Amino acid sequence: MEISQRIQKMGEPALLKYYSMVNTVQKKGKKVYFLNIGQPDIPTPVGFLECLNCFDEKVLAYQAPEGIRPLREAACGYYRRLGLDYTIEDLFVTNGGSEALLFTFIGICNPGDEILTAEPLYSIYKEMAAATNVTLVGFKTYAEDGFALPDSAVIEAAITEKTRAILMTNPGNPTGKVFTQQEITVLKELALKHDLYLISDEVYREFIYDDQVYLSPSQQPDLEQNFILIDSISKRYSACGARIGFIISKNKRLMKQLKKLCQMRLSVSTIDQIGAVSLFALEQNFFDEILAEYAHRREIVYQALQEIPGLICKEPKGAFYFMAKLPIRDASHFIEWMITDFDYLGETVLLSPANDFYLNPADGADEVRIAYVLKERDMLAAMEILKQGLSAYGLTFPESRK
Ligand SMILES: Cc1ncc(COP(=O)(O)O)c(C=O)c1O
Numbered sequence: 001m002e003i004s005q006r007i008q009k010m011g012e013p014a015l016l017k018y019y020s021m022v023n024t025v026q027k028k029g030k031k032v033y034f035l036n037i038g039q040p041d042i043p044t045p046v047g048f049l050e051c052l053n054c055f056d057e058k059v060l061a062y063q064a065p066e067g068i069r070p071l072r073e074a075a076c077g078y079y080r081r082l083g084l085d086y087t088i089e090d091l092f093v094t095n096g097g098s099e100a101l102l103f104t105f106i107g108i109c110n111p112g113d114e115i116l117t118a119e120p121l122y123s124i125y126k127e128m129a130a131a132t133n134v135t136l137v138g139f140k141t142y143a144e145d146g147f148a149l150p151d152s153a154v155i156e157a158a159i160t161e162k163t164r165a166i167l168m169t170n171p172g173n174p175t176g177k178v179f180t181q182q183e184i185t186v187l188k189e190l191a192l193k194h195d196l197y198l199i200s201d202e203v204y205r206e207f208i209y210d211d212q213v214y215l216s217p218s219q220q221p222d223l224e225q226n227f228i229l230i231d232s233i234s235k236r237y238s239a240c241g242a243r244i245g246f247i248i249s250k251n252k253r254l255m256k257q258l259k260k261l262c263q264m265r266l267s268v269s270t271i272d273q274i275g276a277v278s279l280f281a282l283e284q285n286f287f288d289e290i291l292a293e294y295a296h297r298r299e300i301v302y303q304a305l306q307e308i309p310g311l312i313c314k315e316p317k318g319a320f321y322f323m324a325k326l327p328i329r330d331a332s333h334f335i336e337w338m339i340t341d342f343d344y345l346g347e348t349v350l351l352s353p354a355n356d357f358y359l360n361p362a363d364g365a366d367e368v369r370i371a372y373v374l375k376e377r378d379m380l381a382a383m384e385i386l387k388q389g390l391s392a393y394g395l396t397f398p399e400s401r402k
Pocket of ligand 1: 122
């Protein structure tokens, strides 16, 4: 029997593929710090669980495919506080930002169409594209200049008759890049000139450091019909397991079609939606505290990384990831070795190989992504393990440094 080409073309995201190895060593008593994935350790606000305790229906019924009204209204209130004028007709609740992305790919592309995006990119975009027969076309950005977008002409040269959209991640995962007004204007003008969608994935919106301001194409009224916003509560409220996201657009023709995808999967979890309503009532001081915590983690991790001989990295401007170049050739091998062969006082660390974040797997071979999602003590312990691990790896495999 056949298995579809489409699914066979999908990769296994490297940031998840080490778990069976990790399970084996954990069973033998090794402690592993998980810095491979954006799973924060910040407690989910208690209001989420309190809402669930008040739930007194006798049946866990399906909800409206587009999401429950109180959640859509609460989300609109949150956008209003950000100065964004969305009504409940402009947004559907989805199973995380992941489903919002999948719906976007299905909704705007025919098989073989192209979506243009900056590299390094969020690795799951590749799997979304493979699953929907979409071709991702990348334009490179570099740590040396803060992952700035290339000139408009470079991006425009990559647009073909099959291009349907430009996808931006703001702030960026894995780059931490925060878009400037000028960059947003460049992408907006290209989208309008070539009649493309501009998709903005803003699941890290609140994680912006150094007094930079949040800027989004959603603040551009002339782009309304071309613009799709992807959002999620996962990172903002440390509620990754709740699986609540949003797909948002003022393009009514598009939303009418996207609603069919919501209907196809009937409903998003009733429980998750009810809990999520409470999150949108949280005041600014909630975000201020979280941001202060992440800013502190970023600072201490940056200091610790600078003390590791031969490691090169820049301080990210947003999200909660560092991209770091290691003084070895094959970061994937190093990551596996750290799990299976190395420990420092009975502990080790799991990182993400950065080649996962490029379209060509040969790119980023000596780089890793480090998620600073653990508390200070754990992050510092993990950085010491990384330092000791790199030193031991260099002695074990002297060739790896050439
Ligand atoms: C850039 C980006 N977009 C979307 C998502 C999807 O998040 P979720 O499906 O948990 O909302 C993630 C998760 O890590 C992400 O990093």
